[in-house]
Amino acid sequence: xxxxxxxxxxxxxxxxxxxxxxxxxxxxxxxxxxxxxxxxxxxxxxxxxxxxxxxxxxxxxxxxxxxxxxxxxxxxxxxxxxxxxxxxxxxxxxxxxxxxxxxxxxxxxxxxxxxxxxxxxxxxxxxxxxxxxxxxxxxxxxxxxxxxxxxxxxxxxxxxxxxxxxxxxxxxxxxxxxxxxxxxxxxxxxxxxxxxxxxxxxxxxxxxxxxxxxxxxxxxxxxxxxxxxxxxxxxxxxxxxxxxxxxxxxxxxxxxxxxxxxxxxxxxxxxxxxxxxxxxxxxx
Numbered sequence: 001x002x003x004x005x006x007x008x009x010x011x012x013x014x015x016x017x018x019x020x021x022x023x024x025x026x027x028x029x030x031x032x033x034x035x036x037x038x039x040x041x042x043x044x045x046x047x048x049x050x051x052x053x054x055x056x057x058x059x060x061x062x063x064x065x066x067x068x069x070x071x072x073x074x075x076x077x078x079x080x081x082x083x084x085x086x087x088x089x090x091x092x093x094x095x096x097x098x099x100x101x102x103x104x105x106x107x108x109x110x111x112x113x114x115x116x117x118x119x120x121x122x123x124x125x126x127x128x129x130x131x132x133x134x135x136x137x138x139x140x141x142x143x144x145x146x147x148x149x150x151x152x153x154x155x156x157x158x159x160x161x162x163x164x165x166x167x168x169x170x171x172x173x174x175x176x177x178x179x180x181x182x183x184x185x186x187x188x189x190x191x192x193x194x195x196x197x198x199x200x201x202x203x204x205x206x207x208x209x210x211x212x213x214x215x216x217x218x219x220x221x222x223x224x225x226x227x228x229x230x231x232x233x234x235x236x237x238x239x240x241x242x243x244x245x246x247x248x249x250x251x252x253x254x255x256x257x258x259x260x261x262x263x264x265x266x267x268x269x270x271x272x273x274x275x276x277x278x279x280x281x282x283x284x
Contacts (some may be wrong), residue, residue: 005154009035012144017115018043020105022141023073024054025062027166028120030069036118037071038090045112049078050188053174055194065166071247073113075102081084081187083087091131093176104138117141123151123226125246170207171260179212185245188247192216194217195246200239205229207258216249221258 011037013019021033023046036044046069048062059075066073080086086096105117121143128244136143145155161173175190178197180263183189189212195216196210205226211219218241222230229235230253240251 002157003149005150005157005163006035009144009150009158011207012148013118014039016140016142017143018113019082019118019142020045020047020109020114021118021122022101022105023048023062023066023167024120024172025058025060025065026120026172027159027164027169028122028145028152028155030120030164030166031162032120032153033066033071033143034069034159034162034164037069042072043113045072046073047105047108047113048073048075051077051078051246052081052188053176053185053189055172055175055198058172059145061166065164068165074108077099078104081185084125087184089176089179089181089183090257091181093131094187095131095135097174097176099138102135102141105164106139111187119143121146122155123149134174152182174215178210183212183214192247196243196248200243202207203235203239207255209258210243211254212248217267218245218251220252221253221254221256224257227253227255227257 009031013032018040019036021029021036021044023029023033025048033044033046033228036046046062046066048066050059063073063075078097080097080100083096083100086093086100102117109115109117119140119141121130121133121136122145125133125146150158154165154269175193176185178193179185179189191212193212195206200208200220201209205222208220208226211221213219220230230239243251
């Protein structure tokens with residue numbers, strides 16, 4: 001089964017013509033980049049956006065993944081923080097971020113000699129709030145994983161089959177996604193989140209988020225199994241001291257535990273409805 005899924009993905013991308021893959025360093029886009037290289041070899045490119053919204057280790061990982069695959073890699077400095085609508089963080093931030101990235105990639109298609117831009121969106125993204133998919137639709141971006149109905153489980157299987165080192169890497173959305181809707185998304189706040197999450201990662205936590213709320217409040221989400229560790233007096237004191245040194249005024253632990261996309265509950269209902277069918281529209 002996995003061999004057929006791999007072959008079908010390569011064939012799907014081959015049918016597009018030479019491609020550029022928006023490579024974040026995550027497992028989804030890495031699998032698409034691998035398939036693109038198998039389909040088009042030297043005619044395929046991986047493109048990674050670099051800005052204050054992306055942790056340095058993520059774009060470095062993307063560079064290393066591209067090197068291992070063998071695909072040509074381009075780092076683009078994106079300028080989403082120059083866009084007041086992005087900074088406003090009103091629930092459409094991801095749309096403006098992806099518009100910046102895809103605009104830059106599409107502008108270089110002729111130079112790179114590629115016909116199509118591909119993303120790593122998969123079938124599991126159909127029911128999530130992802131305004132960036134609207135930006136993808138406006139720029140003609142294709143989603144080969146989603147088109148084939150491949151979900152995250154299939155994607156991880158392909159990554160393992162192709163021996164990609166990040167096959168079991170937890171999802172790592174951009175740093176601005178940690179900032180609550182209505183709180184300005186600024187480089188200072190994304191840096192604060194990056195420092196806090198790096199500290200917790202170095203302390204051994206794996207599945208967690210540091211959410212940035214108004215009044216410089218940090219809301220830490222961890223797996224329920226990690227509650228006891230966060231509440232250990234020594235660890236708790238060290239965590240509070242570190243996060244306050246990064247600029248947070250208040251530090252809290254979310255008793256509901258870690259869950260992806262928890263800040264989406266703050267997105268206005270009309271935006272959720274408008275974005276609901278964006279992925280479907282990109283492949284109509």
